[in-house]
Amino acid sequence: MANSLENSLNEAVPNGTIIEKVNQVKTDVFDIAPGLSIKGLDELRVEALGKKGVITSILKSLKDVPADQRKEVGAAANLVRNEIEALLDSRKSELEIEELNAQLEAEKLDVTRPGTQIKTGTKHVLQQIQDQIEDLFVSQGYQVVYGNEIETDEYNFERMNLPKDHPARDMQDTFYINPELLLRTQTSAMQARMMDVHDFETGPLKMISPGVVYRRDDDDATHSHQFHQVEGLVVGKNVTMADLKGTLLSLFENLFGKGHAMRFRPSYFPFTEPSIEVDVSWNIVDDTTKPEDIKWIEVLGAGMVHPNVLSMSGIDPQKYSGFAFGLGPDRFAMIKYGIDDIRNFYLDDVRFLEQFRQVNE
Numbered sequence: 001m002a003n004s005l006e007n008s009l010n011e012a013v014p015n016g017t018i019i020e021k022v023n024q025v026k027t028d029v030f031d032i033a034p035g036l037s038i039k040g041l042d043e044l045r046v047e048a049l050g051k052k053g054v055i056t057s058i059l060k061s062l063k064d065v066p067a068d069q070r071k072e073v074g075a076a077a078n079l080v081r082n083e084i085e086a087l088l089d090s091r092k093s094e095l096e097i098e099e100l101n102a103q104l105e106a107e108k109l110d111v112t113r114p115g116t117q118i119k120t121g122t123k124h125v126l127q128q129i130q131d132q133i134e135d136l137f138v139s140q141g142y143q144v145v146y147g148n149e150i151e152t153d154e155y156n157f158e159r160m161n162l163p164k165d166h167p168a169r170d171m172q173d174t175f176y177i178n179p180e181l182l183l184r185t186q187t188s189a190m191q192a193r194m195m196d197v198h199d200f201e202t203g204p205l206k207m208i209s210p211g212v213v214y215r216r217d218d219d220d221a222t223h224s225h226q227f228h229q230v231e232g233l234v235v236g237k238n239v240t241m242a243d244l245k246g247t248l249l250s251l252f253e254n255l256f257g258k259g260h261a262m263r264f265r266p267s268y269f270p271f272t273e274p275s276i277e278v279d280v281s282w283n284i285v286d287d288t289t290k291p292e293d294i295k296w297i298e299v300l301g302a303g304m305v306h307p308n309v310l311s312m313s314g315i316d317p318q319k320y321s322g323f324a325f326g327l328g329p330d331r332f333a334m335i336k337y338g339i340d341d342i343r344n345f346y347l348d349d350v351r352f353l354e355q356f357r358q359v360n361e
Contacts, residue, residue, distance in 0.1 A: 005029070005047050005054045018065065018073050021058045022080040029084050038095050045088050055081050125337070125356040126228055126345055129255070129329040130210050133230055136254045140247075142206045142232070145194060149212055150177065151184040159192035160271040161308045173216035175225075183214035188271065191233045191324065195313035200320060204236025210329070227342070228329045235305060235315065235322030241274075244302060244323035252280055252299075255332060259284035261294060272303025272324055280335075297335060300327035 008028050016024070029048055036044060049055055058077065065073050123131070134144050153164070162169055175183040190209040198205040210230040234243065245264075252260055261281040269275040282295040302325035307317035330342055337356065339345075344352050 004032075005044075018058055018061060019076050022055060022077045025054050025058070026080045026084055030087060033087055033091050036091075038092055038099075041088055041092050041095070045085075048084055048088075049081065055084070122353065122357040124345075124353065125333050126329050128356065129333045129336070130228065130230065132255060133251070133327075133329065133332075134208065134210065136251060137206075137208045137232065140206070140250070142208050145190050145207055145209050146211050147184075147187060147190040147193070147209060149184055149214075150181055151189045153180050153182060155189035155192050156182060156184050156186065159309070159312055160186075160188050161306050161312075162270050166270065175214050175216060184211075185215050186213055186326065187211045187229050187231045188324075188326070191231065192309070192313060194233070195235060195310070195315060198235075200236065200315065204234060204239070205322075206234050206236075208232045229326060230329060231324065231326040233305070233322060233324045235310070235320055237320060239321045239323060241304060241323065244304070244325065247323075248278060248300075248302070248325065256280065256336060259286065261285040261289075263296065267301060267303075269301055269303055271306050271309050273306045275301065275303035277301055278325075282335075299331060299335065300325055302326070 005025055005028050008024070025048060029044065032044060033041060047053055055077075059074075059081075062070055062074055062077070138144060157166075157169060158164070174185050177183070187209040191207070194205060194207055208230055209232075210228070212226060213229045214226050216225055232247070234247070245262075249262060252262060263279050264276040265279065267275045267277040277298055278300045279296040280299050282297050283289075283293075285294055302323065305322040305324050310317045310320060310322070330345060333339060333345070334342065
């Protein structure tokens with residue numbers, strides 16, 4: 001477009017008056033402008049009205065017009081200039097509105113369509129198992145206490161009937177911070193702490209203590225140096241092994257469903273007497289199942305609270321008794337969902353974790 005107005009002017013009125021020249025520029029602008037884009041209009045504006053534009057050049061020749069005609073000619077020329085500017089502004093506004101409407105049409109949203117599904121997180125499978133265990137025991141009148149992961153040797157071991165020279169300490173390879181502080185190897189410490197403060201005149205102590213514990217185990221498919229544990233304790237008058245059996249049956253039915261058999265096997269733990277290992281049948285068992293067809297798996301340890309443990313908390317073992325149990329949510333999750341490698345819980349593999357998304361989330 002460069003110089004197109006000037007060339008047209010020279011061809012149409014090479015020796016015309018100022019009025020004739022500006023009117024010719026006006027005619028050319030009005031003919032050209034309707035077919036231009038916004039960018040083209042801006043270029044046309046510069047060519048017609050800019051500091052070096054055609055109209056500006058024409059107006060500079062006003063000095064050659066007789067003085068008595070200069071005012072009239074100048075006014076007429078400025079009127080044409082204003083008309084050209086108004087046309088260019090109007091046409092540019094029209095194009096901007098057209099562009100905006102086209103953009104709105106292209107970007108409009110159908111508000112009646114379903115929204116885009118946003119992928120959200122979900123509770124970790126271990127947290128789901130722990131929540132289920134907590135909900136069950138809270139519904140049975142238990143309280144949930146968590147405690148600290150850094151514990152004293154006294155409460156982690158000694159108050160659990162494990163004095164410093166006790167050989168059973170070798171069963172738990174421990175991370176010590178100093179001779180008196182350690183990363184807890186079990187949540188049992190909270191049992192001793194709660195027995196210290198509970199008022200047994202108001203009723204029995206019923207509690208569970210979930211949390212993370214630490215032991216220096218080999219990092220293979222079934223062990224980890226860090227794992228989860230839930231320990232339970234009931235202390236009161238006339239608490240028996242039958243109460244323990246009923247409690248564990250309700251736990252297994254809640255987690256695994258009905259139809260799984262349970263058996264007790266004698267064992268040894270320093271803080272319980274008698275002590276038992278508890279097995280649950282992997283398969284469903286009914287009256288027609290033969291004993292040799294039952295597939296057992298060990299799930300937890302339990303027993304009646306050792307009299308020494310009660311005595312160290314100032315509780316009379318002749319008047320009160322209790323049971324305790326400890327289970328691993330990691331193991332329970334592996335049994336419930338058929339997971340064969342404990343390390344899957346800690347790899348943060350979304351493909352693995354998505355399999356356990358809760359339906360009601």
